[in-house]
Each structure stands twice: as C-alpha cells, then as structure tokens.
Amino acid sequence: MIKSLGYAAATAQSVLAPFNFQRRAPQPQDVVLEILYCGVCHSDVHVARSEWGASRYPCVPGHEVVGRVLQVGGAVSRFKAGDLAAVGCMVDSCRVCANCREGEEQFCEKGPVMTYGGPERHTGGITYGGYSNNIIVDEAYVLSVPVSLDPAAAAPLLCAGITTYSPLRQWKVGPGQRVGIVGLGGLGHMAVKFARAFGAHVVLFTTSPGKVEDGKRLGAHEVVVSGNRDEMKRYRNSFDFILDTVSAPHDINAYLGLLRRDGTLCQVGLPPEPLAVSAFSLTGLRRRLAGSFIGGIAETQEMLEFCAQHGIACDIELIAIQDINAAFERLVKGDVKYRFVIDMASLARDAG
Amino acid sequence: MIKSLGYAAATAQSVLAPFNFQRRAPQPQDVVLEILYCGVCHSDVHVARSEWGASRYPCVPGHEVVGRVLQVGGAVSRFKAGDLAAVGCMVDSCRVCANCREGEEQFCEKGPVMTYGGPERHTGGITYGGYSNNIIVDEAYVLSVPVSLDPAAAAPLLCAGITTYSPLRQWKVGPGQRVGIVGLGGLGHMAVKFARAFGAHVVLFTTSPGKVEDGKRLGAHEVVVSGNRDEMKRYRNSFDFILDTVSAPHDINAYLGLLRRDGTLCQVGLPPEPLAVSAFSLTGLRRRLAGSFIGGIAETQEMLEFCAQHGIACDIELIAIQDINAAFERLVKGDVKYRFVIDMASLARDAG
Numbered sequence: 001m002i003k004s005l006g007y008a009a010a011t012a013q014s015v016l017a018p019f020n021f022q023r024r025a026p027q028p029q030d031v032v033l034e035i036l037y038c039g040v041c042h043s044d045v046h047v048a049r050s051e052w053g054a055s056r057y058p059c060v061p062g063h064e065v066v067g068r069v070l071q072v073g074g075a076v077s078r079f080k081a082g083d084l085a086a087v088g089c090m091v092d093s094c095r096v097c098a099n100c101r102e103g104e105e106q107f108c109e110k111g112p113v114m115t116y117g118g119p120e121r122h123t124g125g126i127t128y129g130g131y132s133n134n135i136i137v138d139e140a141y142v143l144s145v146p147v148s149l150d151p152a153a154a155a156p157l158l159c160a161g162i163t164t165y166s167p168l169r170q171w172k173v174g175p176g177q178r179v180g181i182v183g184l185g186g187l188g189h190m191a192v193k194f195a196r197a198f199g200a201h202v203v204l205f206t207t208s209p210g211k212v213e214d215g216k217r218l219g220a221h222e223v224v225v226s227g228n229r230d231e232m233k234r235y236r237n238s239f240d241f242i243l244d245t246v247s248a249p250h251d252i253n254a255y256l257g258l259l260r261r262d263g264t265l266c267q268v269g270l271p272p273e274p275l276a277v278s279a280f281s282l283t284g285l286r287r288r289l290a291g292s293f294i295g296g297i298a299e300t301q302e303m304l305e306f307c308a309q310h311g312i313a314c315d316i317e318l319i320a321i322q323d324i325n326a327a328f329e330r331l332v333k334g335d336v337k338y339r340f341v342i343d344m345a346s347l348a349r350d351a352g
Numbered sequence: 353m354i355k356s357l358g359y360a361a362a363t364a365q366s367v368l369a370p371f372n373f374q375r376r377a378p379q380p381q382d383v384v385l386e387i388l389y390c391g392v393c394h395s396d397v398h399v400a401r402s403e404w405g406a407s408r409y410p411c412v413p414g415h416e417v418v419g420r421v422l423q424v425g426g427a428v429s430r431f432k433a434g435d436l437a438a439v440g441c442m443v444d445s446c447r448v449c450a451n452c453r454e455g456e457e458q459f460c461e462k463g464p465v466m467t468y469g470g471p472e473r474h475t476g477g478i479t480y481g482g483y484s485n486n487i488i489v490d491e492a493y494v495l496s497v498p499v500s501l502d503p504a505a506a507a508p509l510l511c512a513g514i515t516t517y518s519p520l521r522q523w524k525v526g527p528g529q530r531v532g533i534v535g536l537g538g539l540g541h542m543a544v545k546f547a548r549a550f551g552a553h554v555v556l557f558t559t560s561p562g563k564v565e566d567g568k569r570l571g572a573h574e575v576v577v578s579g580n581r582d583e584m585k586r587y588r589n590s591f592d593f594i595l596d597t598v599s600a601p602h603d604i605n606a607y608l609g610l611l612r613r614d615g616t617l618c619q620v621g622l623p624p625e626p627l628a629v630s631a632f633s634l635t636g637l638r639r640r641l642a643g644s645f646i647g648g649i650a651e652t653q654e655m656l657e658f659c660a661q662h663g664i665a666c667d668i669e670l671i672a673i674q675d676i677n678a679a680f681e682r683l684v685k686g687d688v689k690y691r692f693v694i695d696m697a698s699l700a701r702d703a704g
Contacts, residue, residue: 099613107613107637109589170638237461253626261451261459264640267631274605274628279619282643285459286522288616289641291634 001025002032005351006132007321008058012050015325016131018350019058023136024122028075031142033085038130039064039156039314040340042186042247045328047117051272056117062130063089063115064158064341066151076139084145086304088158089294091115091127091137103296105141131321133347143301146308153313156186156339157304159294160314164191164243165303166295167266168198171241175199180235180242181220182255184211187245187268189315189338192218195243197310203235205255214337218315226254237261237285245269256281256289264288314339320346353377354384357703358484359673360410364402367677368483370702371410375488376474380427383494385437390482391416391508391666392692394538394599397680399469403624408469414482415441415467416510416693418503428491436497438656440510441646443467443479443489455648457493483673485699495653498660505665508538508691509656511646512666516543516595517655518647519618520550523593527551532587532594533572534607536563539597539620541667541690544570547595549662555587557607566689570667578606589613589637597621608633608641616640666691672698 001022008019026032044061046052065087069079079085093100093108100108113119116129129135145154164187173179179200181191188204195202196219204220206212207227215223224231232254239258247269256265256277267275267289277289295303307313315338319327327340353374360371378384396413398404417439421431431437445452445460452460465471468481481487497506516539525531531552533543540556547554548571556572558564559579567575576583584606591610599621608617608629619627619641629641647655659665667690671679679692 104613261456267634270631270635274630276626277629277641278626279622279643282619282641283622283645284643286642286644288643289629289634290638291631291636291640292638293635 002134002136004128004132004134005347006060006128007324008060009048010058012055016048019060021058021060021128023128023134024120026071026073026136027122027138028073029138029140030073030136031076031079031085031139032070032072033065033067033087033135033137034070035065035067035130035133035135035344037066037152037155037344038062038342039159040324040327040331040342041156041159042331043159045331056126059117060128060131061116062132063087064155064160065115065130065135066145066155067135070134072139078139078144079142084147084151086143086145086154086158087115087130087135087137087141088143088162088300089115091118091141092121103298105296106294131324131342133344141297143297143304146304148308149304150313152318152341152343153316154304154307155341156314156316157307158300160186160190160339161307162295162300162303163187163268163292164245165194165306166299167243167268167292168194169299170292171264171266173198173200173241177201177240178203178238180205180239180255180258182242182244183246183269184208184215184338185245185334186336186339189218191243191245192220193312196220197312203239232258239263241266243268247271249273252276252289253278253281256287259285259287261285262288264290266290266292268292316341318343322346322349354486354488356480356484356486357699358412358480359676360412361400362410364407368400371412373410373412373480375480375486376472378423378425378488379474379490380425381490381492382425382488383428383431383437383491384422384424385417385419385439385487385489386422387417387419387482387485387487387696389418389504389507389696390414390694391511392676392679392683392694393508393511394683395511397683408478411469412480412483413468414484415439416507416512417467417482417487418497418507419487422486424491430491430496431494436499436503438495438497438506438510439467439482439487439489439493440495440514440652441467443470443493444473455650457648458646483676483694485696493649495649495656498656500660501656502665504670504693504695505668506656506659507693508666508668509659510652512538512542512691513659514647514652514655515539515620515644516597517546517658518651519595519620519644520546521651522644523616523618525550525552525593529553529592530555530590532557532591532607532610534594534596535598535621536560536567536690537597537686538688538691541570543595543597544572545664548572549664555591584610591615593618595620599623601625604628604641605630605633608639611637611639613637614640616642618642618644620644668693670695674698674701
C-alpha cells in the first residue's frame, strides 16, 4: 500500500479537513502520480455534501488532476517517471461492454469507476480523488499532458474542458453556424473558447450584466443578458446549436425557442429539479433537446491535444488546499473566474 | 363565391351544428373538391373548444380530407375534374421563406395557413375545414390520392399518417433497429404500421391491457403494458428510437430511460402541461428528446405513395356527420379504434 495525505469530508455535514489514508499497492499496469494541481468542480461540492444521492465517506473529492509520474508498473507502456500526466472523472470501467469498446467509457454498462466515491476494486474500499498528494491509476485511464500546456490551467480541462468539448464535437459545431452558450461559469467559459476555436459565431447568454465584457474577452462574438426579454426575442429561431451549462433552475423553453428548425439544445448542467419542457417548444420547429456527459478517454486525450495546438486553457484562480472550504462557499455563490485550482504544494503544510 | 354546407361550433361552448357559409370564388390556381370523407382528429376537439389558445368562430373543423375534384382553375396542371385528391392540415404558406423553399411548409416562417381557423387571404375571413361538402384549395397544397387506396381509410393519413411517417423517416428508422411506440390511438396505430413496414423491431407501449392483442395484429412484435414496472425495467437502455404519441400527462423519464446511448425519443403528442424532464435522463446515455409536427407537402405525397405500395391505411370507424358530437365525446374518452371518419354523403340529410 502507498501512504497518502488528502483533504476529506468525514460526513455530509463536515467541512473538508486533512485526512491520512492508504492507496492500493501499485499493480503492473498502474501509474503512480504525484499530484501537482487539482481543479475544484461544482460536483465536488455536491458529492462532498451528499446532494446527488447518498455519498460514501470519508469523501476525498477531486477529478481534475494534473501530476508528475513518480513510478510505473512493469506492464505500463505509455508513461515513464517524470512525465506530466492527468486523471479525469473516471479511473476504470468494465472495458468489454459495447460502450467501453466504442471508446465511450463514461457510459460503461456496468458503470464507470468514478475517480472518487466509487468502488476501489483492488482494496474493496472506495476511490479517493485528487485533493491529495498522490494517486494510482491504471494507465488506460491516464491522460498524457502536452508539455506546452500550463499544468495548473490544464487541470480543469479534465472535467470542465471535456464536458463542453465533447458535445460541441458530437454535434459538429463549426464555421457558418450560430452557437449559443448559456451560462458563464467553469463550463461556460470553456464552451465559449471551444465554440470560438471551432469557427462558429458564438453568442453567450448570461444573467449577469457584469459578465458582458468578460464574455467578449473570452471569445464570444455577442453577449446577451438573458433577463432582457426584448433582446432575447431578437434571437428567436436563429441558433443551430445551444450548449446549456446552467445547473440552477431556469426556463429551458426560453432557450429552446432560440433554436432554428432542427436545431439542438444540449444540456450539460445538471439542475436537480426536472426541466419543464413544453412539447410545443420541441414540435414547433422540430427542435431537439439532448444531454451529454464528460467524454471518453480517447476523446479527452484529443481535447488536450487540441488545447495545446490552439493555446486554450482555463482561466483559473490558484488556491492553497487550506482555503478549500472558503472556495466551496464562493463556488456555490458563483464567485469565481472561472475555476479554482488547488496548488497541491500547499499540502506540505499539513504533513505531520 | 361558392355555397358550402358544413358543421360548425358557434362558440367554444357549442356543440357542432349545421352551418351554411360561402367559400372564396375559385382562382386560376385553385382546385375545387367535393368532399367524400373527413377524418376526426383530436385537434378538431381542442380547437372547436378553444383549448389550444383562442379559436376563431364559427369553427368548421376537419383537416383529413379526401374528395373528388369538381373543377380546376386555368392555371392548374396536376389535377383535373374526376380525380381523387386530398387536403391535410395546411392550405397555404408564404412559399418564399427558407422552410417553405426546403419543402417544410409546416414550419413556414410566416406561419402556414391552417386548413381551418386560419386567415383566408382571399376573403379576409377565416378558413373553414373539411366537415363540409366542399373545399377550395390552391393546387400546391392539394395531394393526389393513389387509386389503390380506399378513400375513407386514406383520409386520416393526411394528419395521423404524416405526423407519424415524417419523424420515423427523419430519424431513419429501419432494419436492425429497436423502435418503441408509446400509445395506441389514432397516431400510435399508424406509427406501429409504419415502423413495421420500415423493417424495425417494433415494441408497443400501452396503458391498456385490453389493447395487447390489437397491438400485435397491427404489427407490433412485442406489446408492453406500461403500468407493469418490472416489465418496463427489462427494456431499459435498449431502444434506438421511441415515438411518443401520447397527449395526456405521462412520465417521460420512464420512456427516456428505455433509450440506448445516443437514442432519440420523439414527441408528437401534445400534452398541454410541460413535460418534467430530468437532466440526468438525457445526460446519462447522451439521449435526445425531439419533437415533430406533421410533414411538408412533398413528404405527405411520398407517404401516400408509400401507403399505396405497401397496402397501409388507417383502421377506421365510419360515422354520419350527425353523429359528430357523440364521436367527439367518445374520442375524448379514447373510445375509438382507431379513427372516426365522417362519410360526407350523410350531410345531404341536412341540406335544406
């Protein structure tokens, strides 16, 4: 076994606090990473607080991991000690179902093993995530990080990046298309960058008048304050594709109405309450409402290469791990531009 | 002007009763039809009773019209007196917008002119539908009825037929696919026939145990009683496409959960209340919820030819127009197998 130090929630009501634990003994196909940076995803808050079904404790969150390879098992071929590598939302899956074989491990029929809170098959325990000093992952679920990427700004690509890249690719967003992005948070700011890089005309919808200038700086051709009904009306029936990154309750029909015939609105935010979808919104112009969930391992690697080629990374605010509970509070209020990333060097202060 | 006799609702609270009125003087591009048969669509009830927004009165319903050509204007090229012809849900549209030019007149940007209750541009009045002895329509919106079709059983193809044919075509339903049809009414029974004719494996979902045998007779390979939770579970994650024809409130997530990865549920029923769609139902396997609305004129003609080639027609119950109010009551209760069609010869009894 390998000793680890991390930050964990002991119960749904607990704040995160230092936690000593052990990870499995490295297997021949395993890569051992020293974690350098870990992004702070809104999911981390939901799971730490048991807001998405019953969580397992202690909960060490974190699935936007960038680190340095410390050692590799004898069967590992793609990594060596010293490489920069990354781990996203999954650390394993069944590998034999149709979805796994087609490179869509996130839809594994047995359920992918999530990076934290999932079943640790080797130990019989639970998986612990990236709010820690190291992690051990089968090389098939480890990503290579191009050297031209800033490792701290690359960390959130592993969730916020792939979650927006994948649907924009799947729905073939490109030149000549009008694309709407709803919400300017961790996901939304990446969606704006990707949609712009793919060549689309990008319109950002935000509830915050204060984000208009930032939206344009990030790449949006136009920014619409969604509370302005007259302005919203001007965009009716005009979008080929809309990516909705909002997890708070919101009027989905207002956005469906912006789609042209056969247009698609893809939801990646996860509002806890059902969306109230008028059937008339869909039948009216034969519109489509879709969903998307992270992306497969191969597509995640493709996304990292795309970011390296196009100089794309996240806009981040670097924090010490001792500030994680304050960061959770600010995240819940939407007070971050646009992703917190933990500098894991700060963890040394807690080492005994 | 041409004298007409029909059945109309004088107000939202009125039953239908005989109504004498005038139609426009035929224009050079017009076809004058003697109506032989008219299907009774659930929309007729909704509009006669002003249940879908404010209706205009008097309201002569009916948009599933088959008739004999009485005369044609000098500019008409595709029809001559004596031909069997049909009129569906639309009698005109702008003809110049992108949707009209692409043969999707049902999505005309100016709004198509609906067969009843729409603006009659020539007279400045309102359009009157097929519950009458004649109708005058621009030949561009008149369909040719293949002689091998039974004209009474063909009438509901003009709405129930095209409304189910179009989405099954659009989503490329065919051999090797598992297709679910939700609801066995006027739309559902046609959807079962078409999906079977297109070569799919067809599973019908109905709330009525009494419809199981009929579902199989109509072409379903399997029939599932949707109230049976255990049976529903067996079908999870297994469908390529589901066509939902139900207009009553129902749990859409129960059906979304039956789709496999990247599968689509298309809604053609129009529940008045919003559908409560869980975002997790969509993101879980990247599923899609779509809508569809009748079909364009060219596709409607294609559908009629397909029906003639494959011996497909509606299962109907022929009624006299004097029975229309009783038929409306039975329709609301779902007591019809599977479409009422008015034998317009019965209208002679009301002629003064």
